[in-house]
Amino acid sequence: MTRRILPYRIPSEDVLTAQKWLLVTEDGEVTMPEALPDWDYQMDLHLRRTVSVDLDRARVQSGLPTDAALMLAAVWTATGSNLSGPAQHVRLVEGGTRKVELDIRLKGADLGGLLLLDTALVLAERRSDARPSSPRRAGSVLWSDRESLRLQGDAPQFPMAVIDFARTSFPDEAAWHLQISGGLESATMGSLLLLVNERNTVTATAFENAGKPRPVDRIVLSAVYADAARIMMEHALGNGDFAEDADFPDGSLGATMLSLFDQLFPGQSITDIRLRQRQSPALFASDLQAAVKIFEVS
Template identity: 70%
Template sequence: MNHRVLPYRVPRDDAFKAESWRLVTGDVEAPMSDALSGWDYQLDLHLRRTVSLDLDRVRSESGLPDDCSVLLVAVWTATGSNLRGPGCRVALTGGGWTTATLDVDLRGADLGGTLLLDTAVVLAERREGARPSSPRRAGSVLWSDRKTLRLQGDAPMFPMAVIDFALTSFPEAAAWHLQISGTLENAAMGSLLLLVNEKNAVTTAAFTNAGDPRPTDRIVLSAVYADTARVMMEHALAQDEFVDEAEFPDDSLGATFLALFDRIFPGRSIADVRLQRAHSPSLFASELQAAVKIFEGR
């Protein structure tokens, strides 16, 4: 955590004791690691953390009155979706050592990339007539820390929707379709959408079980991953502006394509791969299939 210099008094760090975040699945709790494998946009998250603090010290060392109320809050940010929101808030009253638990429920559809979890103790209400050296505005941060969770899994890392292909222009018997829209400068989260045909029971079951996939589900997810990687690369290589020296905004469609290209074709130039796809599309497809390790460890 970066040390911030605030324009008001704050308590020392030893007035707080924060336990690690835990991942809650049913009745089971497990320590949250740095990365969560097997995650996809269908998997919601329930996270829990316990924080203890000496309220008397928090108030006195901040120059606050003994009856001043403070809040323990959690705020989440997802870098993949560029979404941010409140996770939980607990009002803290009384004095002495107090323990509070934060329970944060997050929709998988709102997440992606790296999940940032900010925990903070803040002033609950604005204080009129407060001394300049003490916090006065509601929301003034008295203490905070940040933890990160990298989300990764077998399913493609972009939003998806389950629909009936019979009601669309897509082939009714197709299992899935990757929809790509916008330019390479557009945000990837708004440009990529994986559509799954609800009439295809095998595919829909695989995504439903993505958090704890069966052997059959792993095969289906691997096939979807390989196919979406192929579609993305073919789409990228068809764009004239997709070249080795190109620079795209962070989290843009172009940046996503460049990152995927570097993973699939490390050490090769875009011009070389584009030429191979034009003259030997079957070899291009086979090399991509080998690079994503289809059906291996999924």
């Protein structure tokens, strides 16, 4: 592990023993994987981790008095949504070895892309009596680590909402509508919104069951994702700035579109696919159905 050089003393790595993050599911706990390819924005995450801290050694090696209050904190960051926030913090004022159970729940609507989980042991309060070589500011980091979970699977990922289409300008009997706004430089999370008509119970139920779909739910979700991929590609190909050499910011709509294009049409140029879409829209639609493997459900 790379060790940062800080302007104050910090304890050795072995004063903490941090277990791996565990993903809590309906079927039990599993070690958090590197990626969740079936994740979507309807899927909340429940994560747990146990951390043991030798508080006496942590204070002594940092040059802190025995009554210095410490804190173990967990913070999350999602690159897909550009959101972050505190997950949990536990104040540590006692001595000896303390075992801390971190137990966090994150809303799927706030996530996307790469989920970063930072755990840190910090000084809880400012110490005006600290030695020159010791940490003194509240929040001074004594130890930290980071683990990540990739949430972006092969299917298009976007936030969604279930609404009554009768109260909108959309046709009452339509099942869904993918709304795209903003330019290619805009953040994906603020540019894409999948609206599902609550009156279409088959589709609404499929998304409710997205975490553990039935065979019929998989078929519906496959149709929605195929249609969404078509709409996204048509939107991208209709923009002249959409090109292989375009440098879109991470987390932007353009970067998302380029990533999706590479998944659907590997080894093919945007110019060729744009020409095919313009000259033969029906053939393009069939090509895209084949690319997303529509209705190939397990």
